Amino acid sequence: MTTMNMHTIPNCSPKRAHYDAIIIGARCAGASTALLLSRAGLKVLAIERRPYGSDTLSTHALMRPAVLQLSRWGLLKPLIDAGTPLIEATTFHYGDEEITIPLRAGPDLPGLIAPRRTVLDRILVDAARKAGAEFLHDTAVADLFADTQGRVRGVEIRAAGGAPLRVSADIVVGADGIGSLVARSCDAQVLQRGTVSAAHVYGYAPVEPGAGYHWYFREGIAGSFIPTNEGLACIVASVPTTLFDERFRGNHEQARMDVLAALSPALAVQASRAAKDCRLQVFRGVPGFLRHAYGPGWALVGDAGFFRDPITSHGISDALRDAEALAHAILDGSEAALEAYQQERNLIASQVLDTTDAVAGFDWTLGDIGEKHRRFSAVMKAEVQALTEREMPIHGVAFSRLLQGRPAAHRQPASQVKPPAAGGSSTHRNRMGIGP
DSSP states (O other): OOOOOOOOOTTOOOSOSEEEEEEEOOSHHHHHHHHHHHHTTOOEEEEOSSOTTOOOOOOOOOOHHHHHHHHHTTOHHHHHHTTOOOBOEEEEEETTEEEEEEOOOBTTBSSBOOOOHHHHHHHHHHHHHHTTOEEEOSOOEEEEEEOTTSOEEEEEEEOTTSOEEEEEEEEEEEOOOTTOHHHHHTTOOEEEEOSOOEEEEEEEEEOOTTOOEEEEEETTEEEEEEEOSTTEEEEEEEEEHHHHHHHTSSOHHHHHHHHHHHHOHHHHHHHHTSOTTOOOEEEOOOOOEEEOOEETTEEEOGGGTEEOOGGGOOHHHHHHHHHHHHHHHHHHTSHHHHHHHHHHHHHHHHHHHHHHHHHHTOOOOTTTHHHHHHHHHHHHHHHHHHHHHSOOOSTTHHHHHHHHTSOGGGTGGGGOOOOOOBSOOSOOOOTTSOOO
16 A cells, blocks of 8 residues: 555545545645636545645746736736736846846736745635635545556545545546655656756745846856745755755755855845745755656646756646646546647647756856757747637636536536545555555
């Protein structure tokens, strides 16, 4: 049996025995998937190990595709109303050269935003709850279970001091990050692997209103200045993982400041204004990967299916894009639709991974790093174009039309409202180790 460290809240249990979809992980990828499926009328349960509204490691920066989607989902205004600053320009610092690019505003894209995850994830969860999704926070999934043919049929939750609780679903979605339980249990094949990894050290410092994104590059090092909520900016020092292992292990704070000072003395001064109790967050780096996205009764979304280095700040954009595409596929209900989801994801993700690795590898010079950013910008422009051409749901309208064409058998089980069963099942462990 696959097990995980669990933190649970007593007396917190699902309301149903069966759902149309169970989503493991309720951060931006999982909560978005829950939102879109619930707006279409499906019965959805999302399970998250961390508390509701808790923080998580993030660069926060949303690129044009993510802002466009949030706008069309009706969530951009709530994010701005929550105090998320609107970014109207981005500046690239290549050594001592500065290139500032004003952002062209439009009805769905008034600017860019970089919300704290305590704000973004909470708003996504609240919107999904309003649409009818059920969430269990502070709860971990201990295992998946499958039928005799190997199809995933649901999840097992082990409540504190209680018997194992089994909840079934038509599909189980893994939105549970790099070390995804779903990916491991279902032996999701890695389709493409990244070749490099970079380390990032994050901290927060006060920022003046109206600041934009700033990206800093000197040979062998990089940094970011990203305005977010509460009058703060996320300031990141980025280096190759090998350099991190050599120089950062003894003193993260001093090594980070040395990198920031080398990038820009003004950036280091800004970082030095951080509150004395500001705790740094560290990500040592993991090479990117693209996993097979689905199988019998399961699917992956977010970092569980596709991870790229944070240096290009595209992770949340990838998560929201893939959540919408997966929701379309689940509503269609066919394997052909899931295969189309995977192919569409791979087409963009492969380019994102390659162009991100070109930056995160730090084998560039100041003479050619600009070209690598132009390549990445071209990928994002194609991504925005694809999103613009696709009919996007506005409060469930497009998804509701899709749902009307689904066979009734796909939806009926969720109407069987019963107390969830504990223990005892006729399902068996399959060849991937899924089961009792």
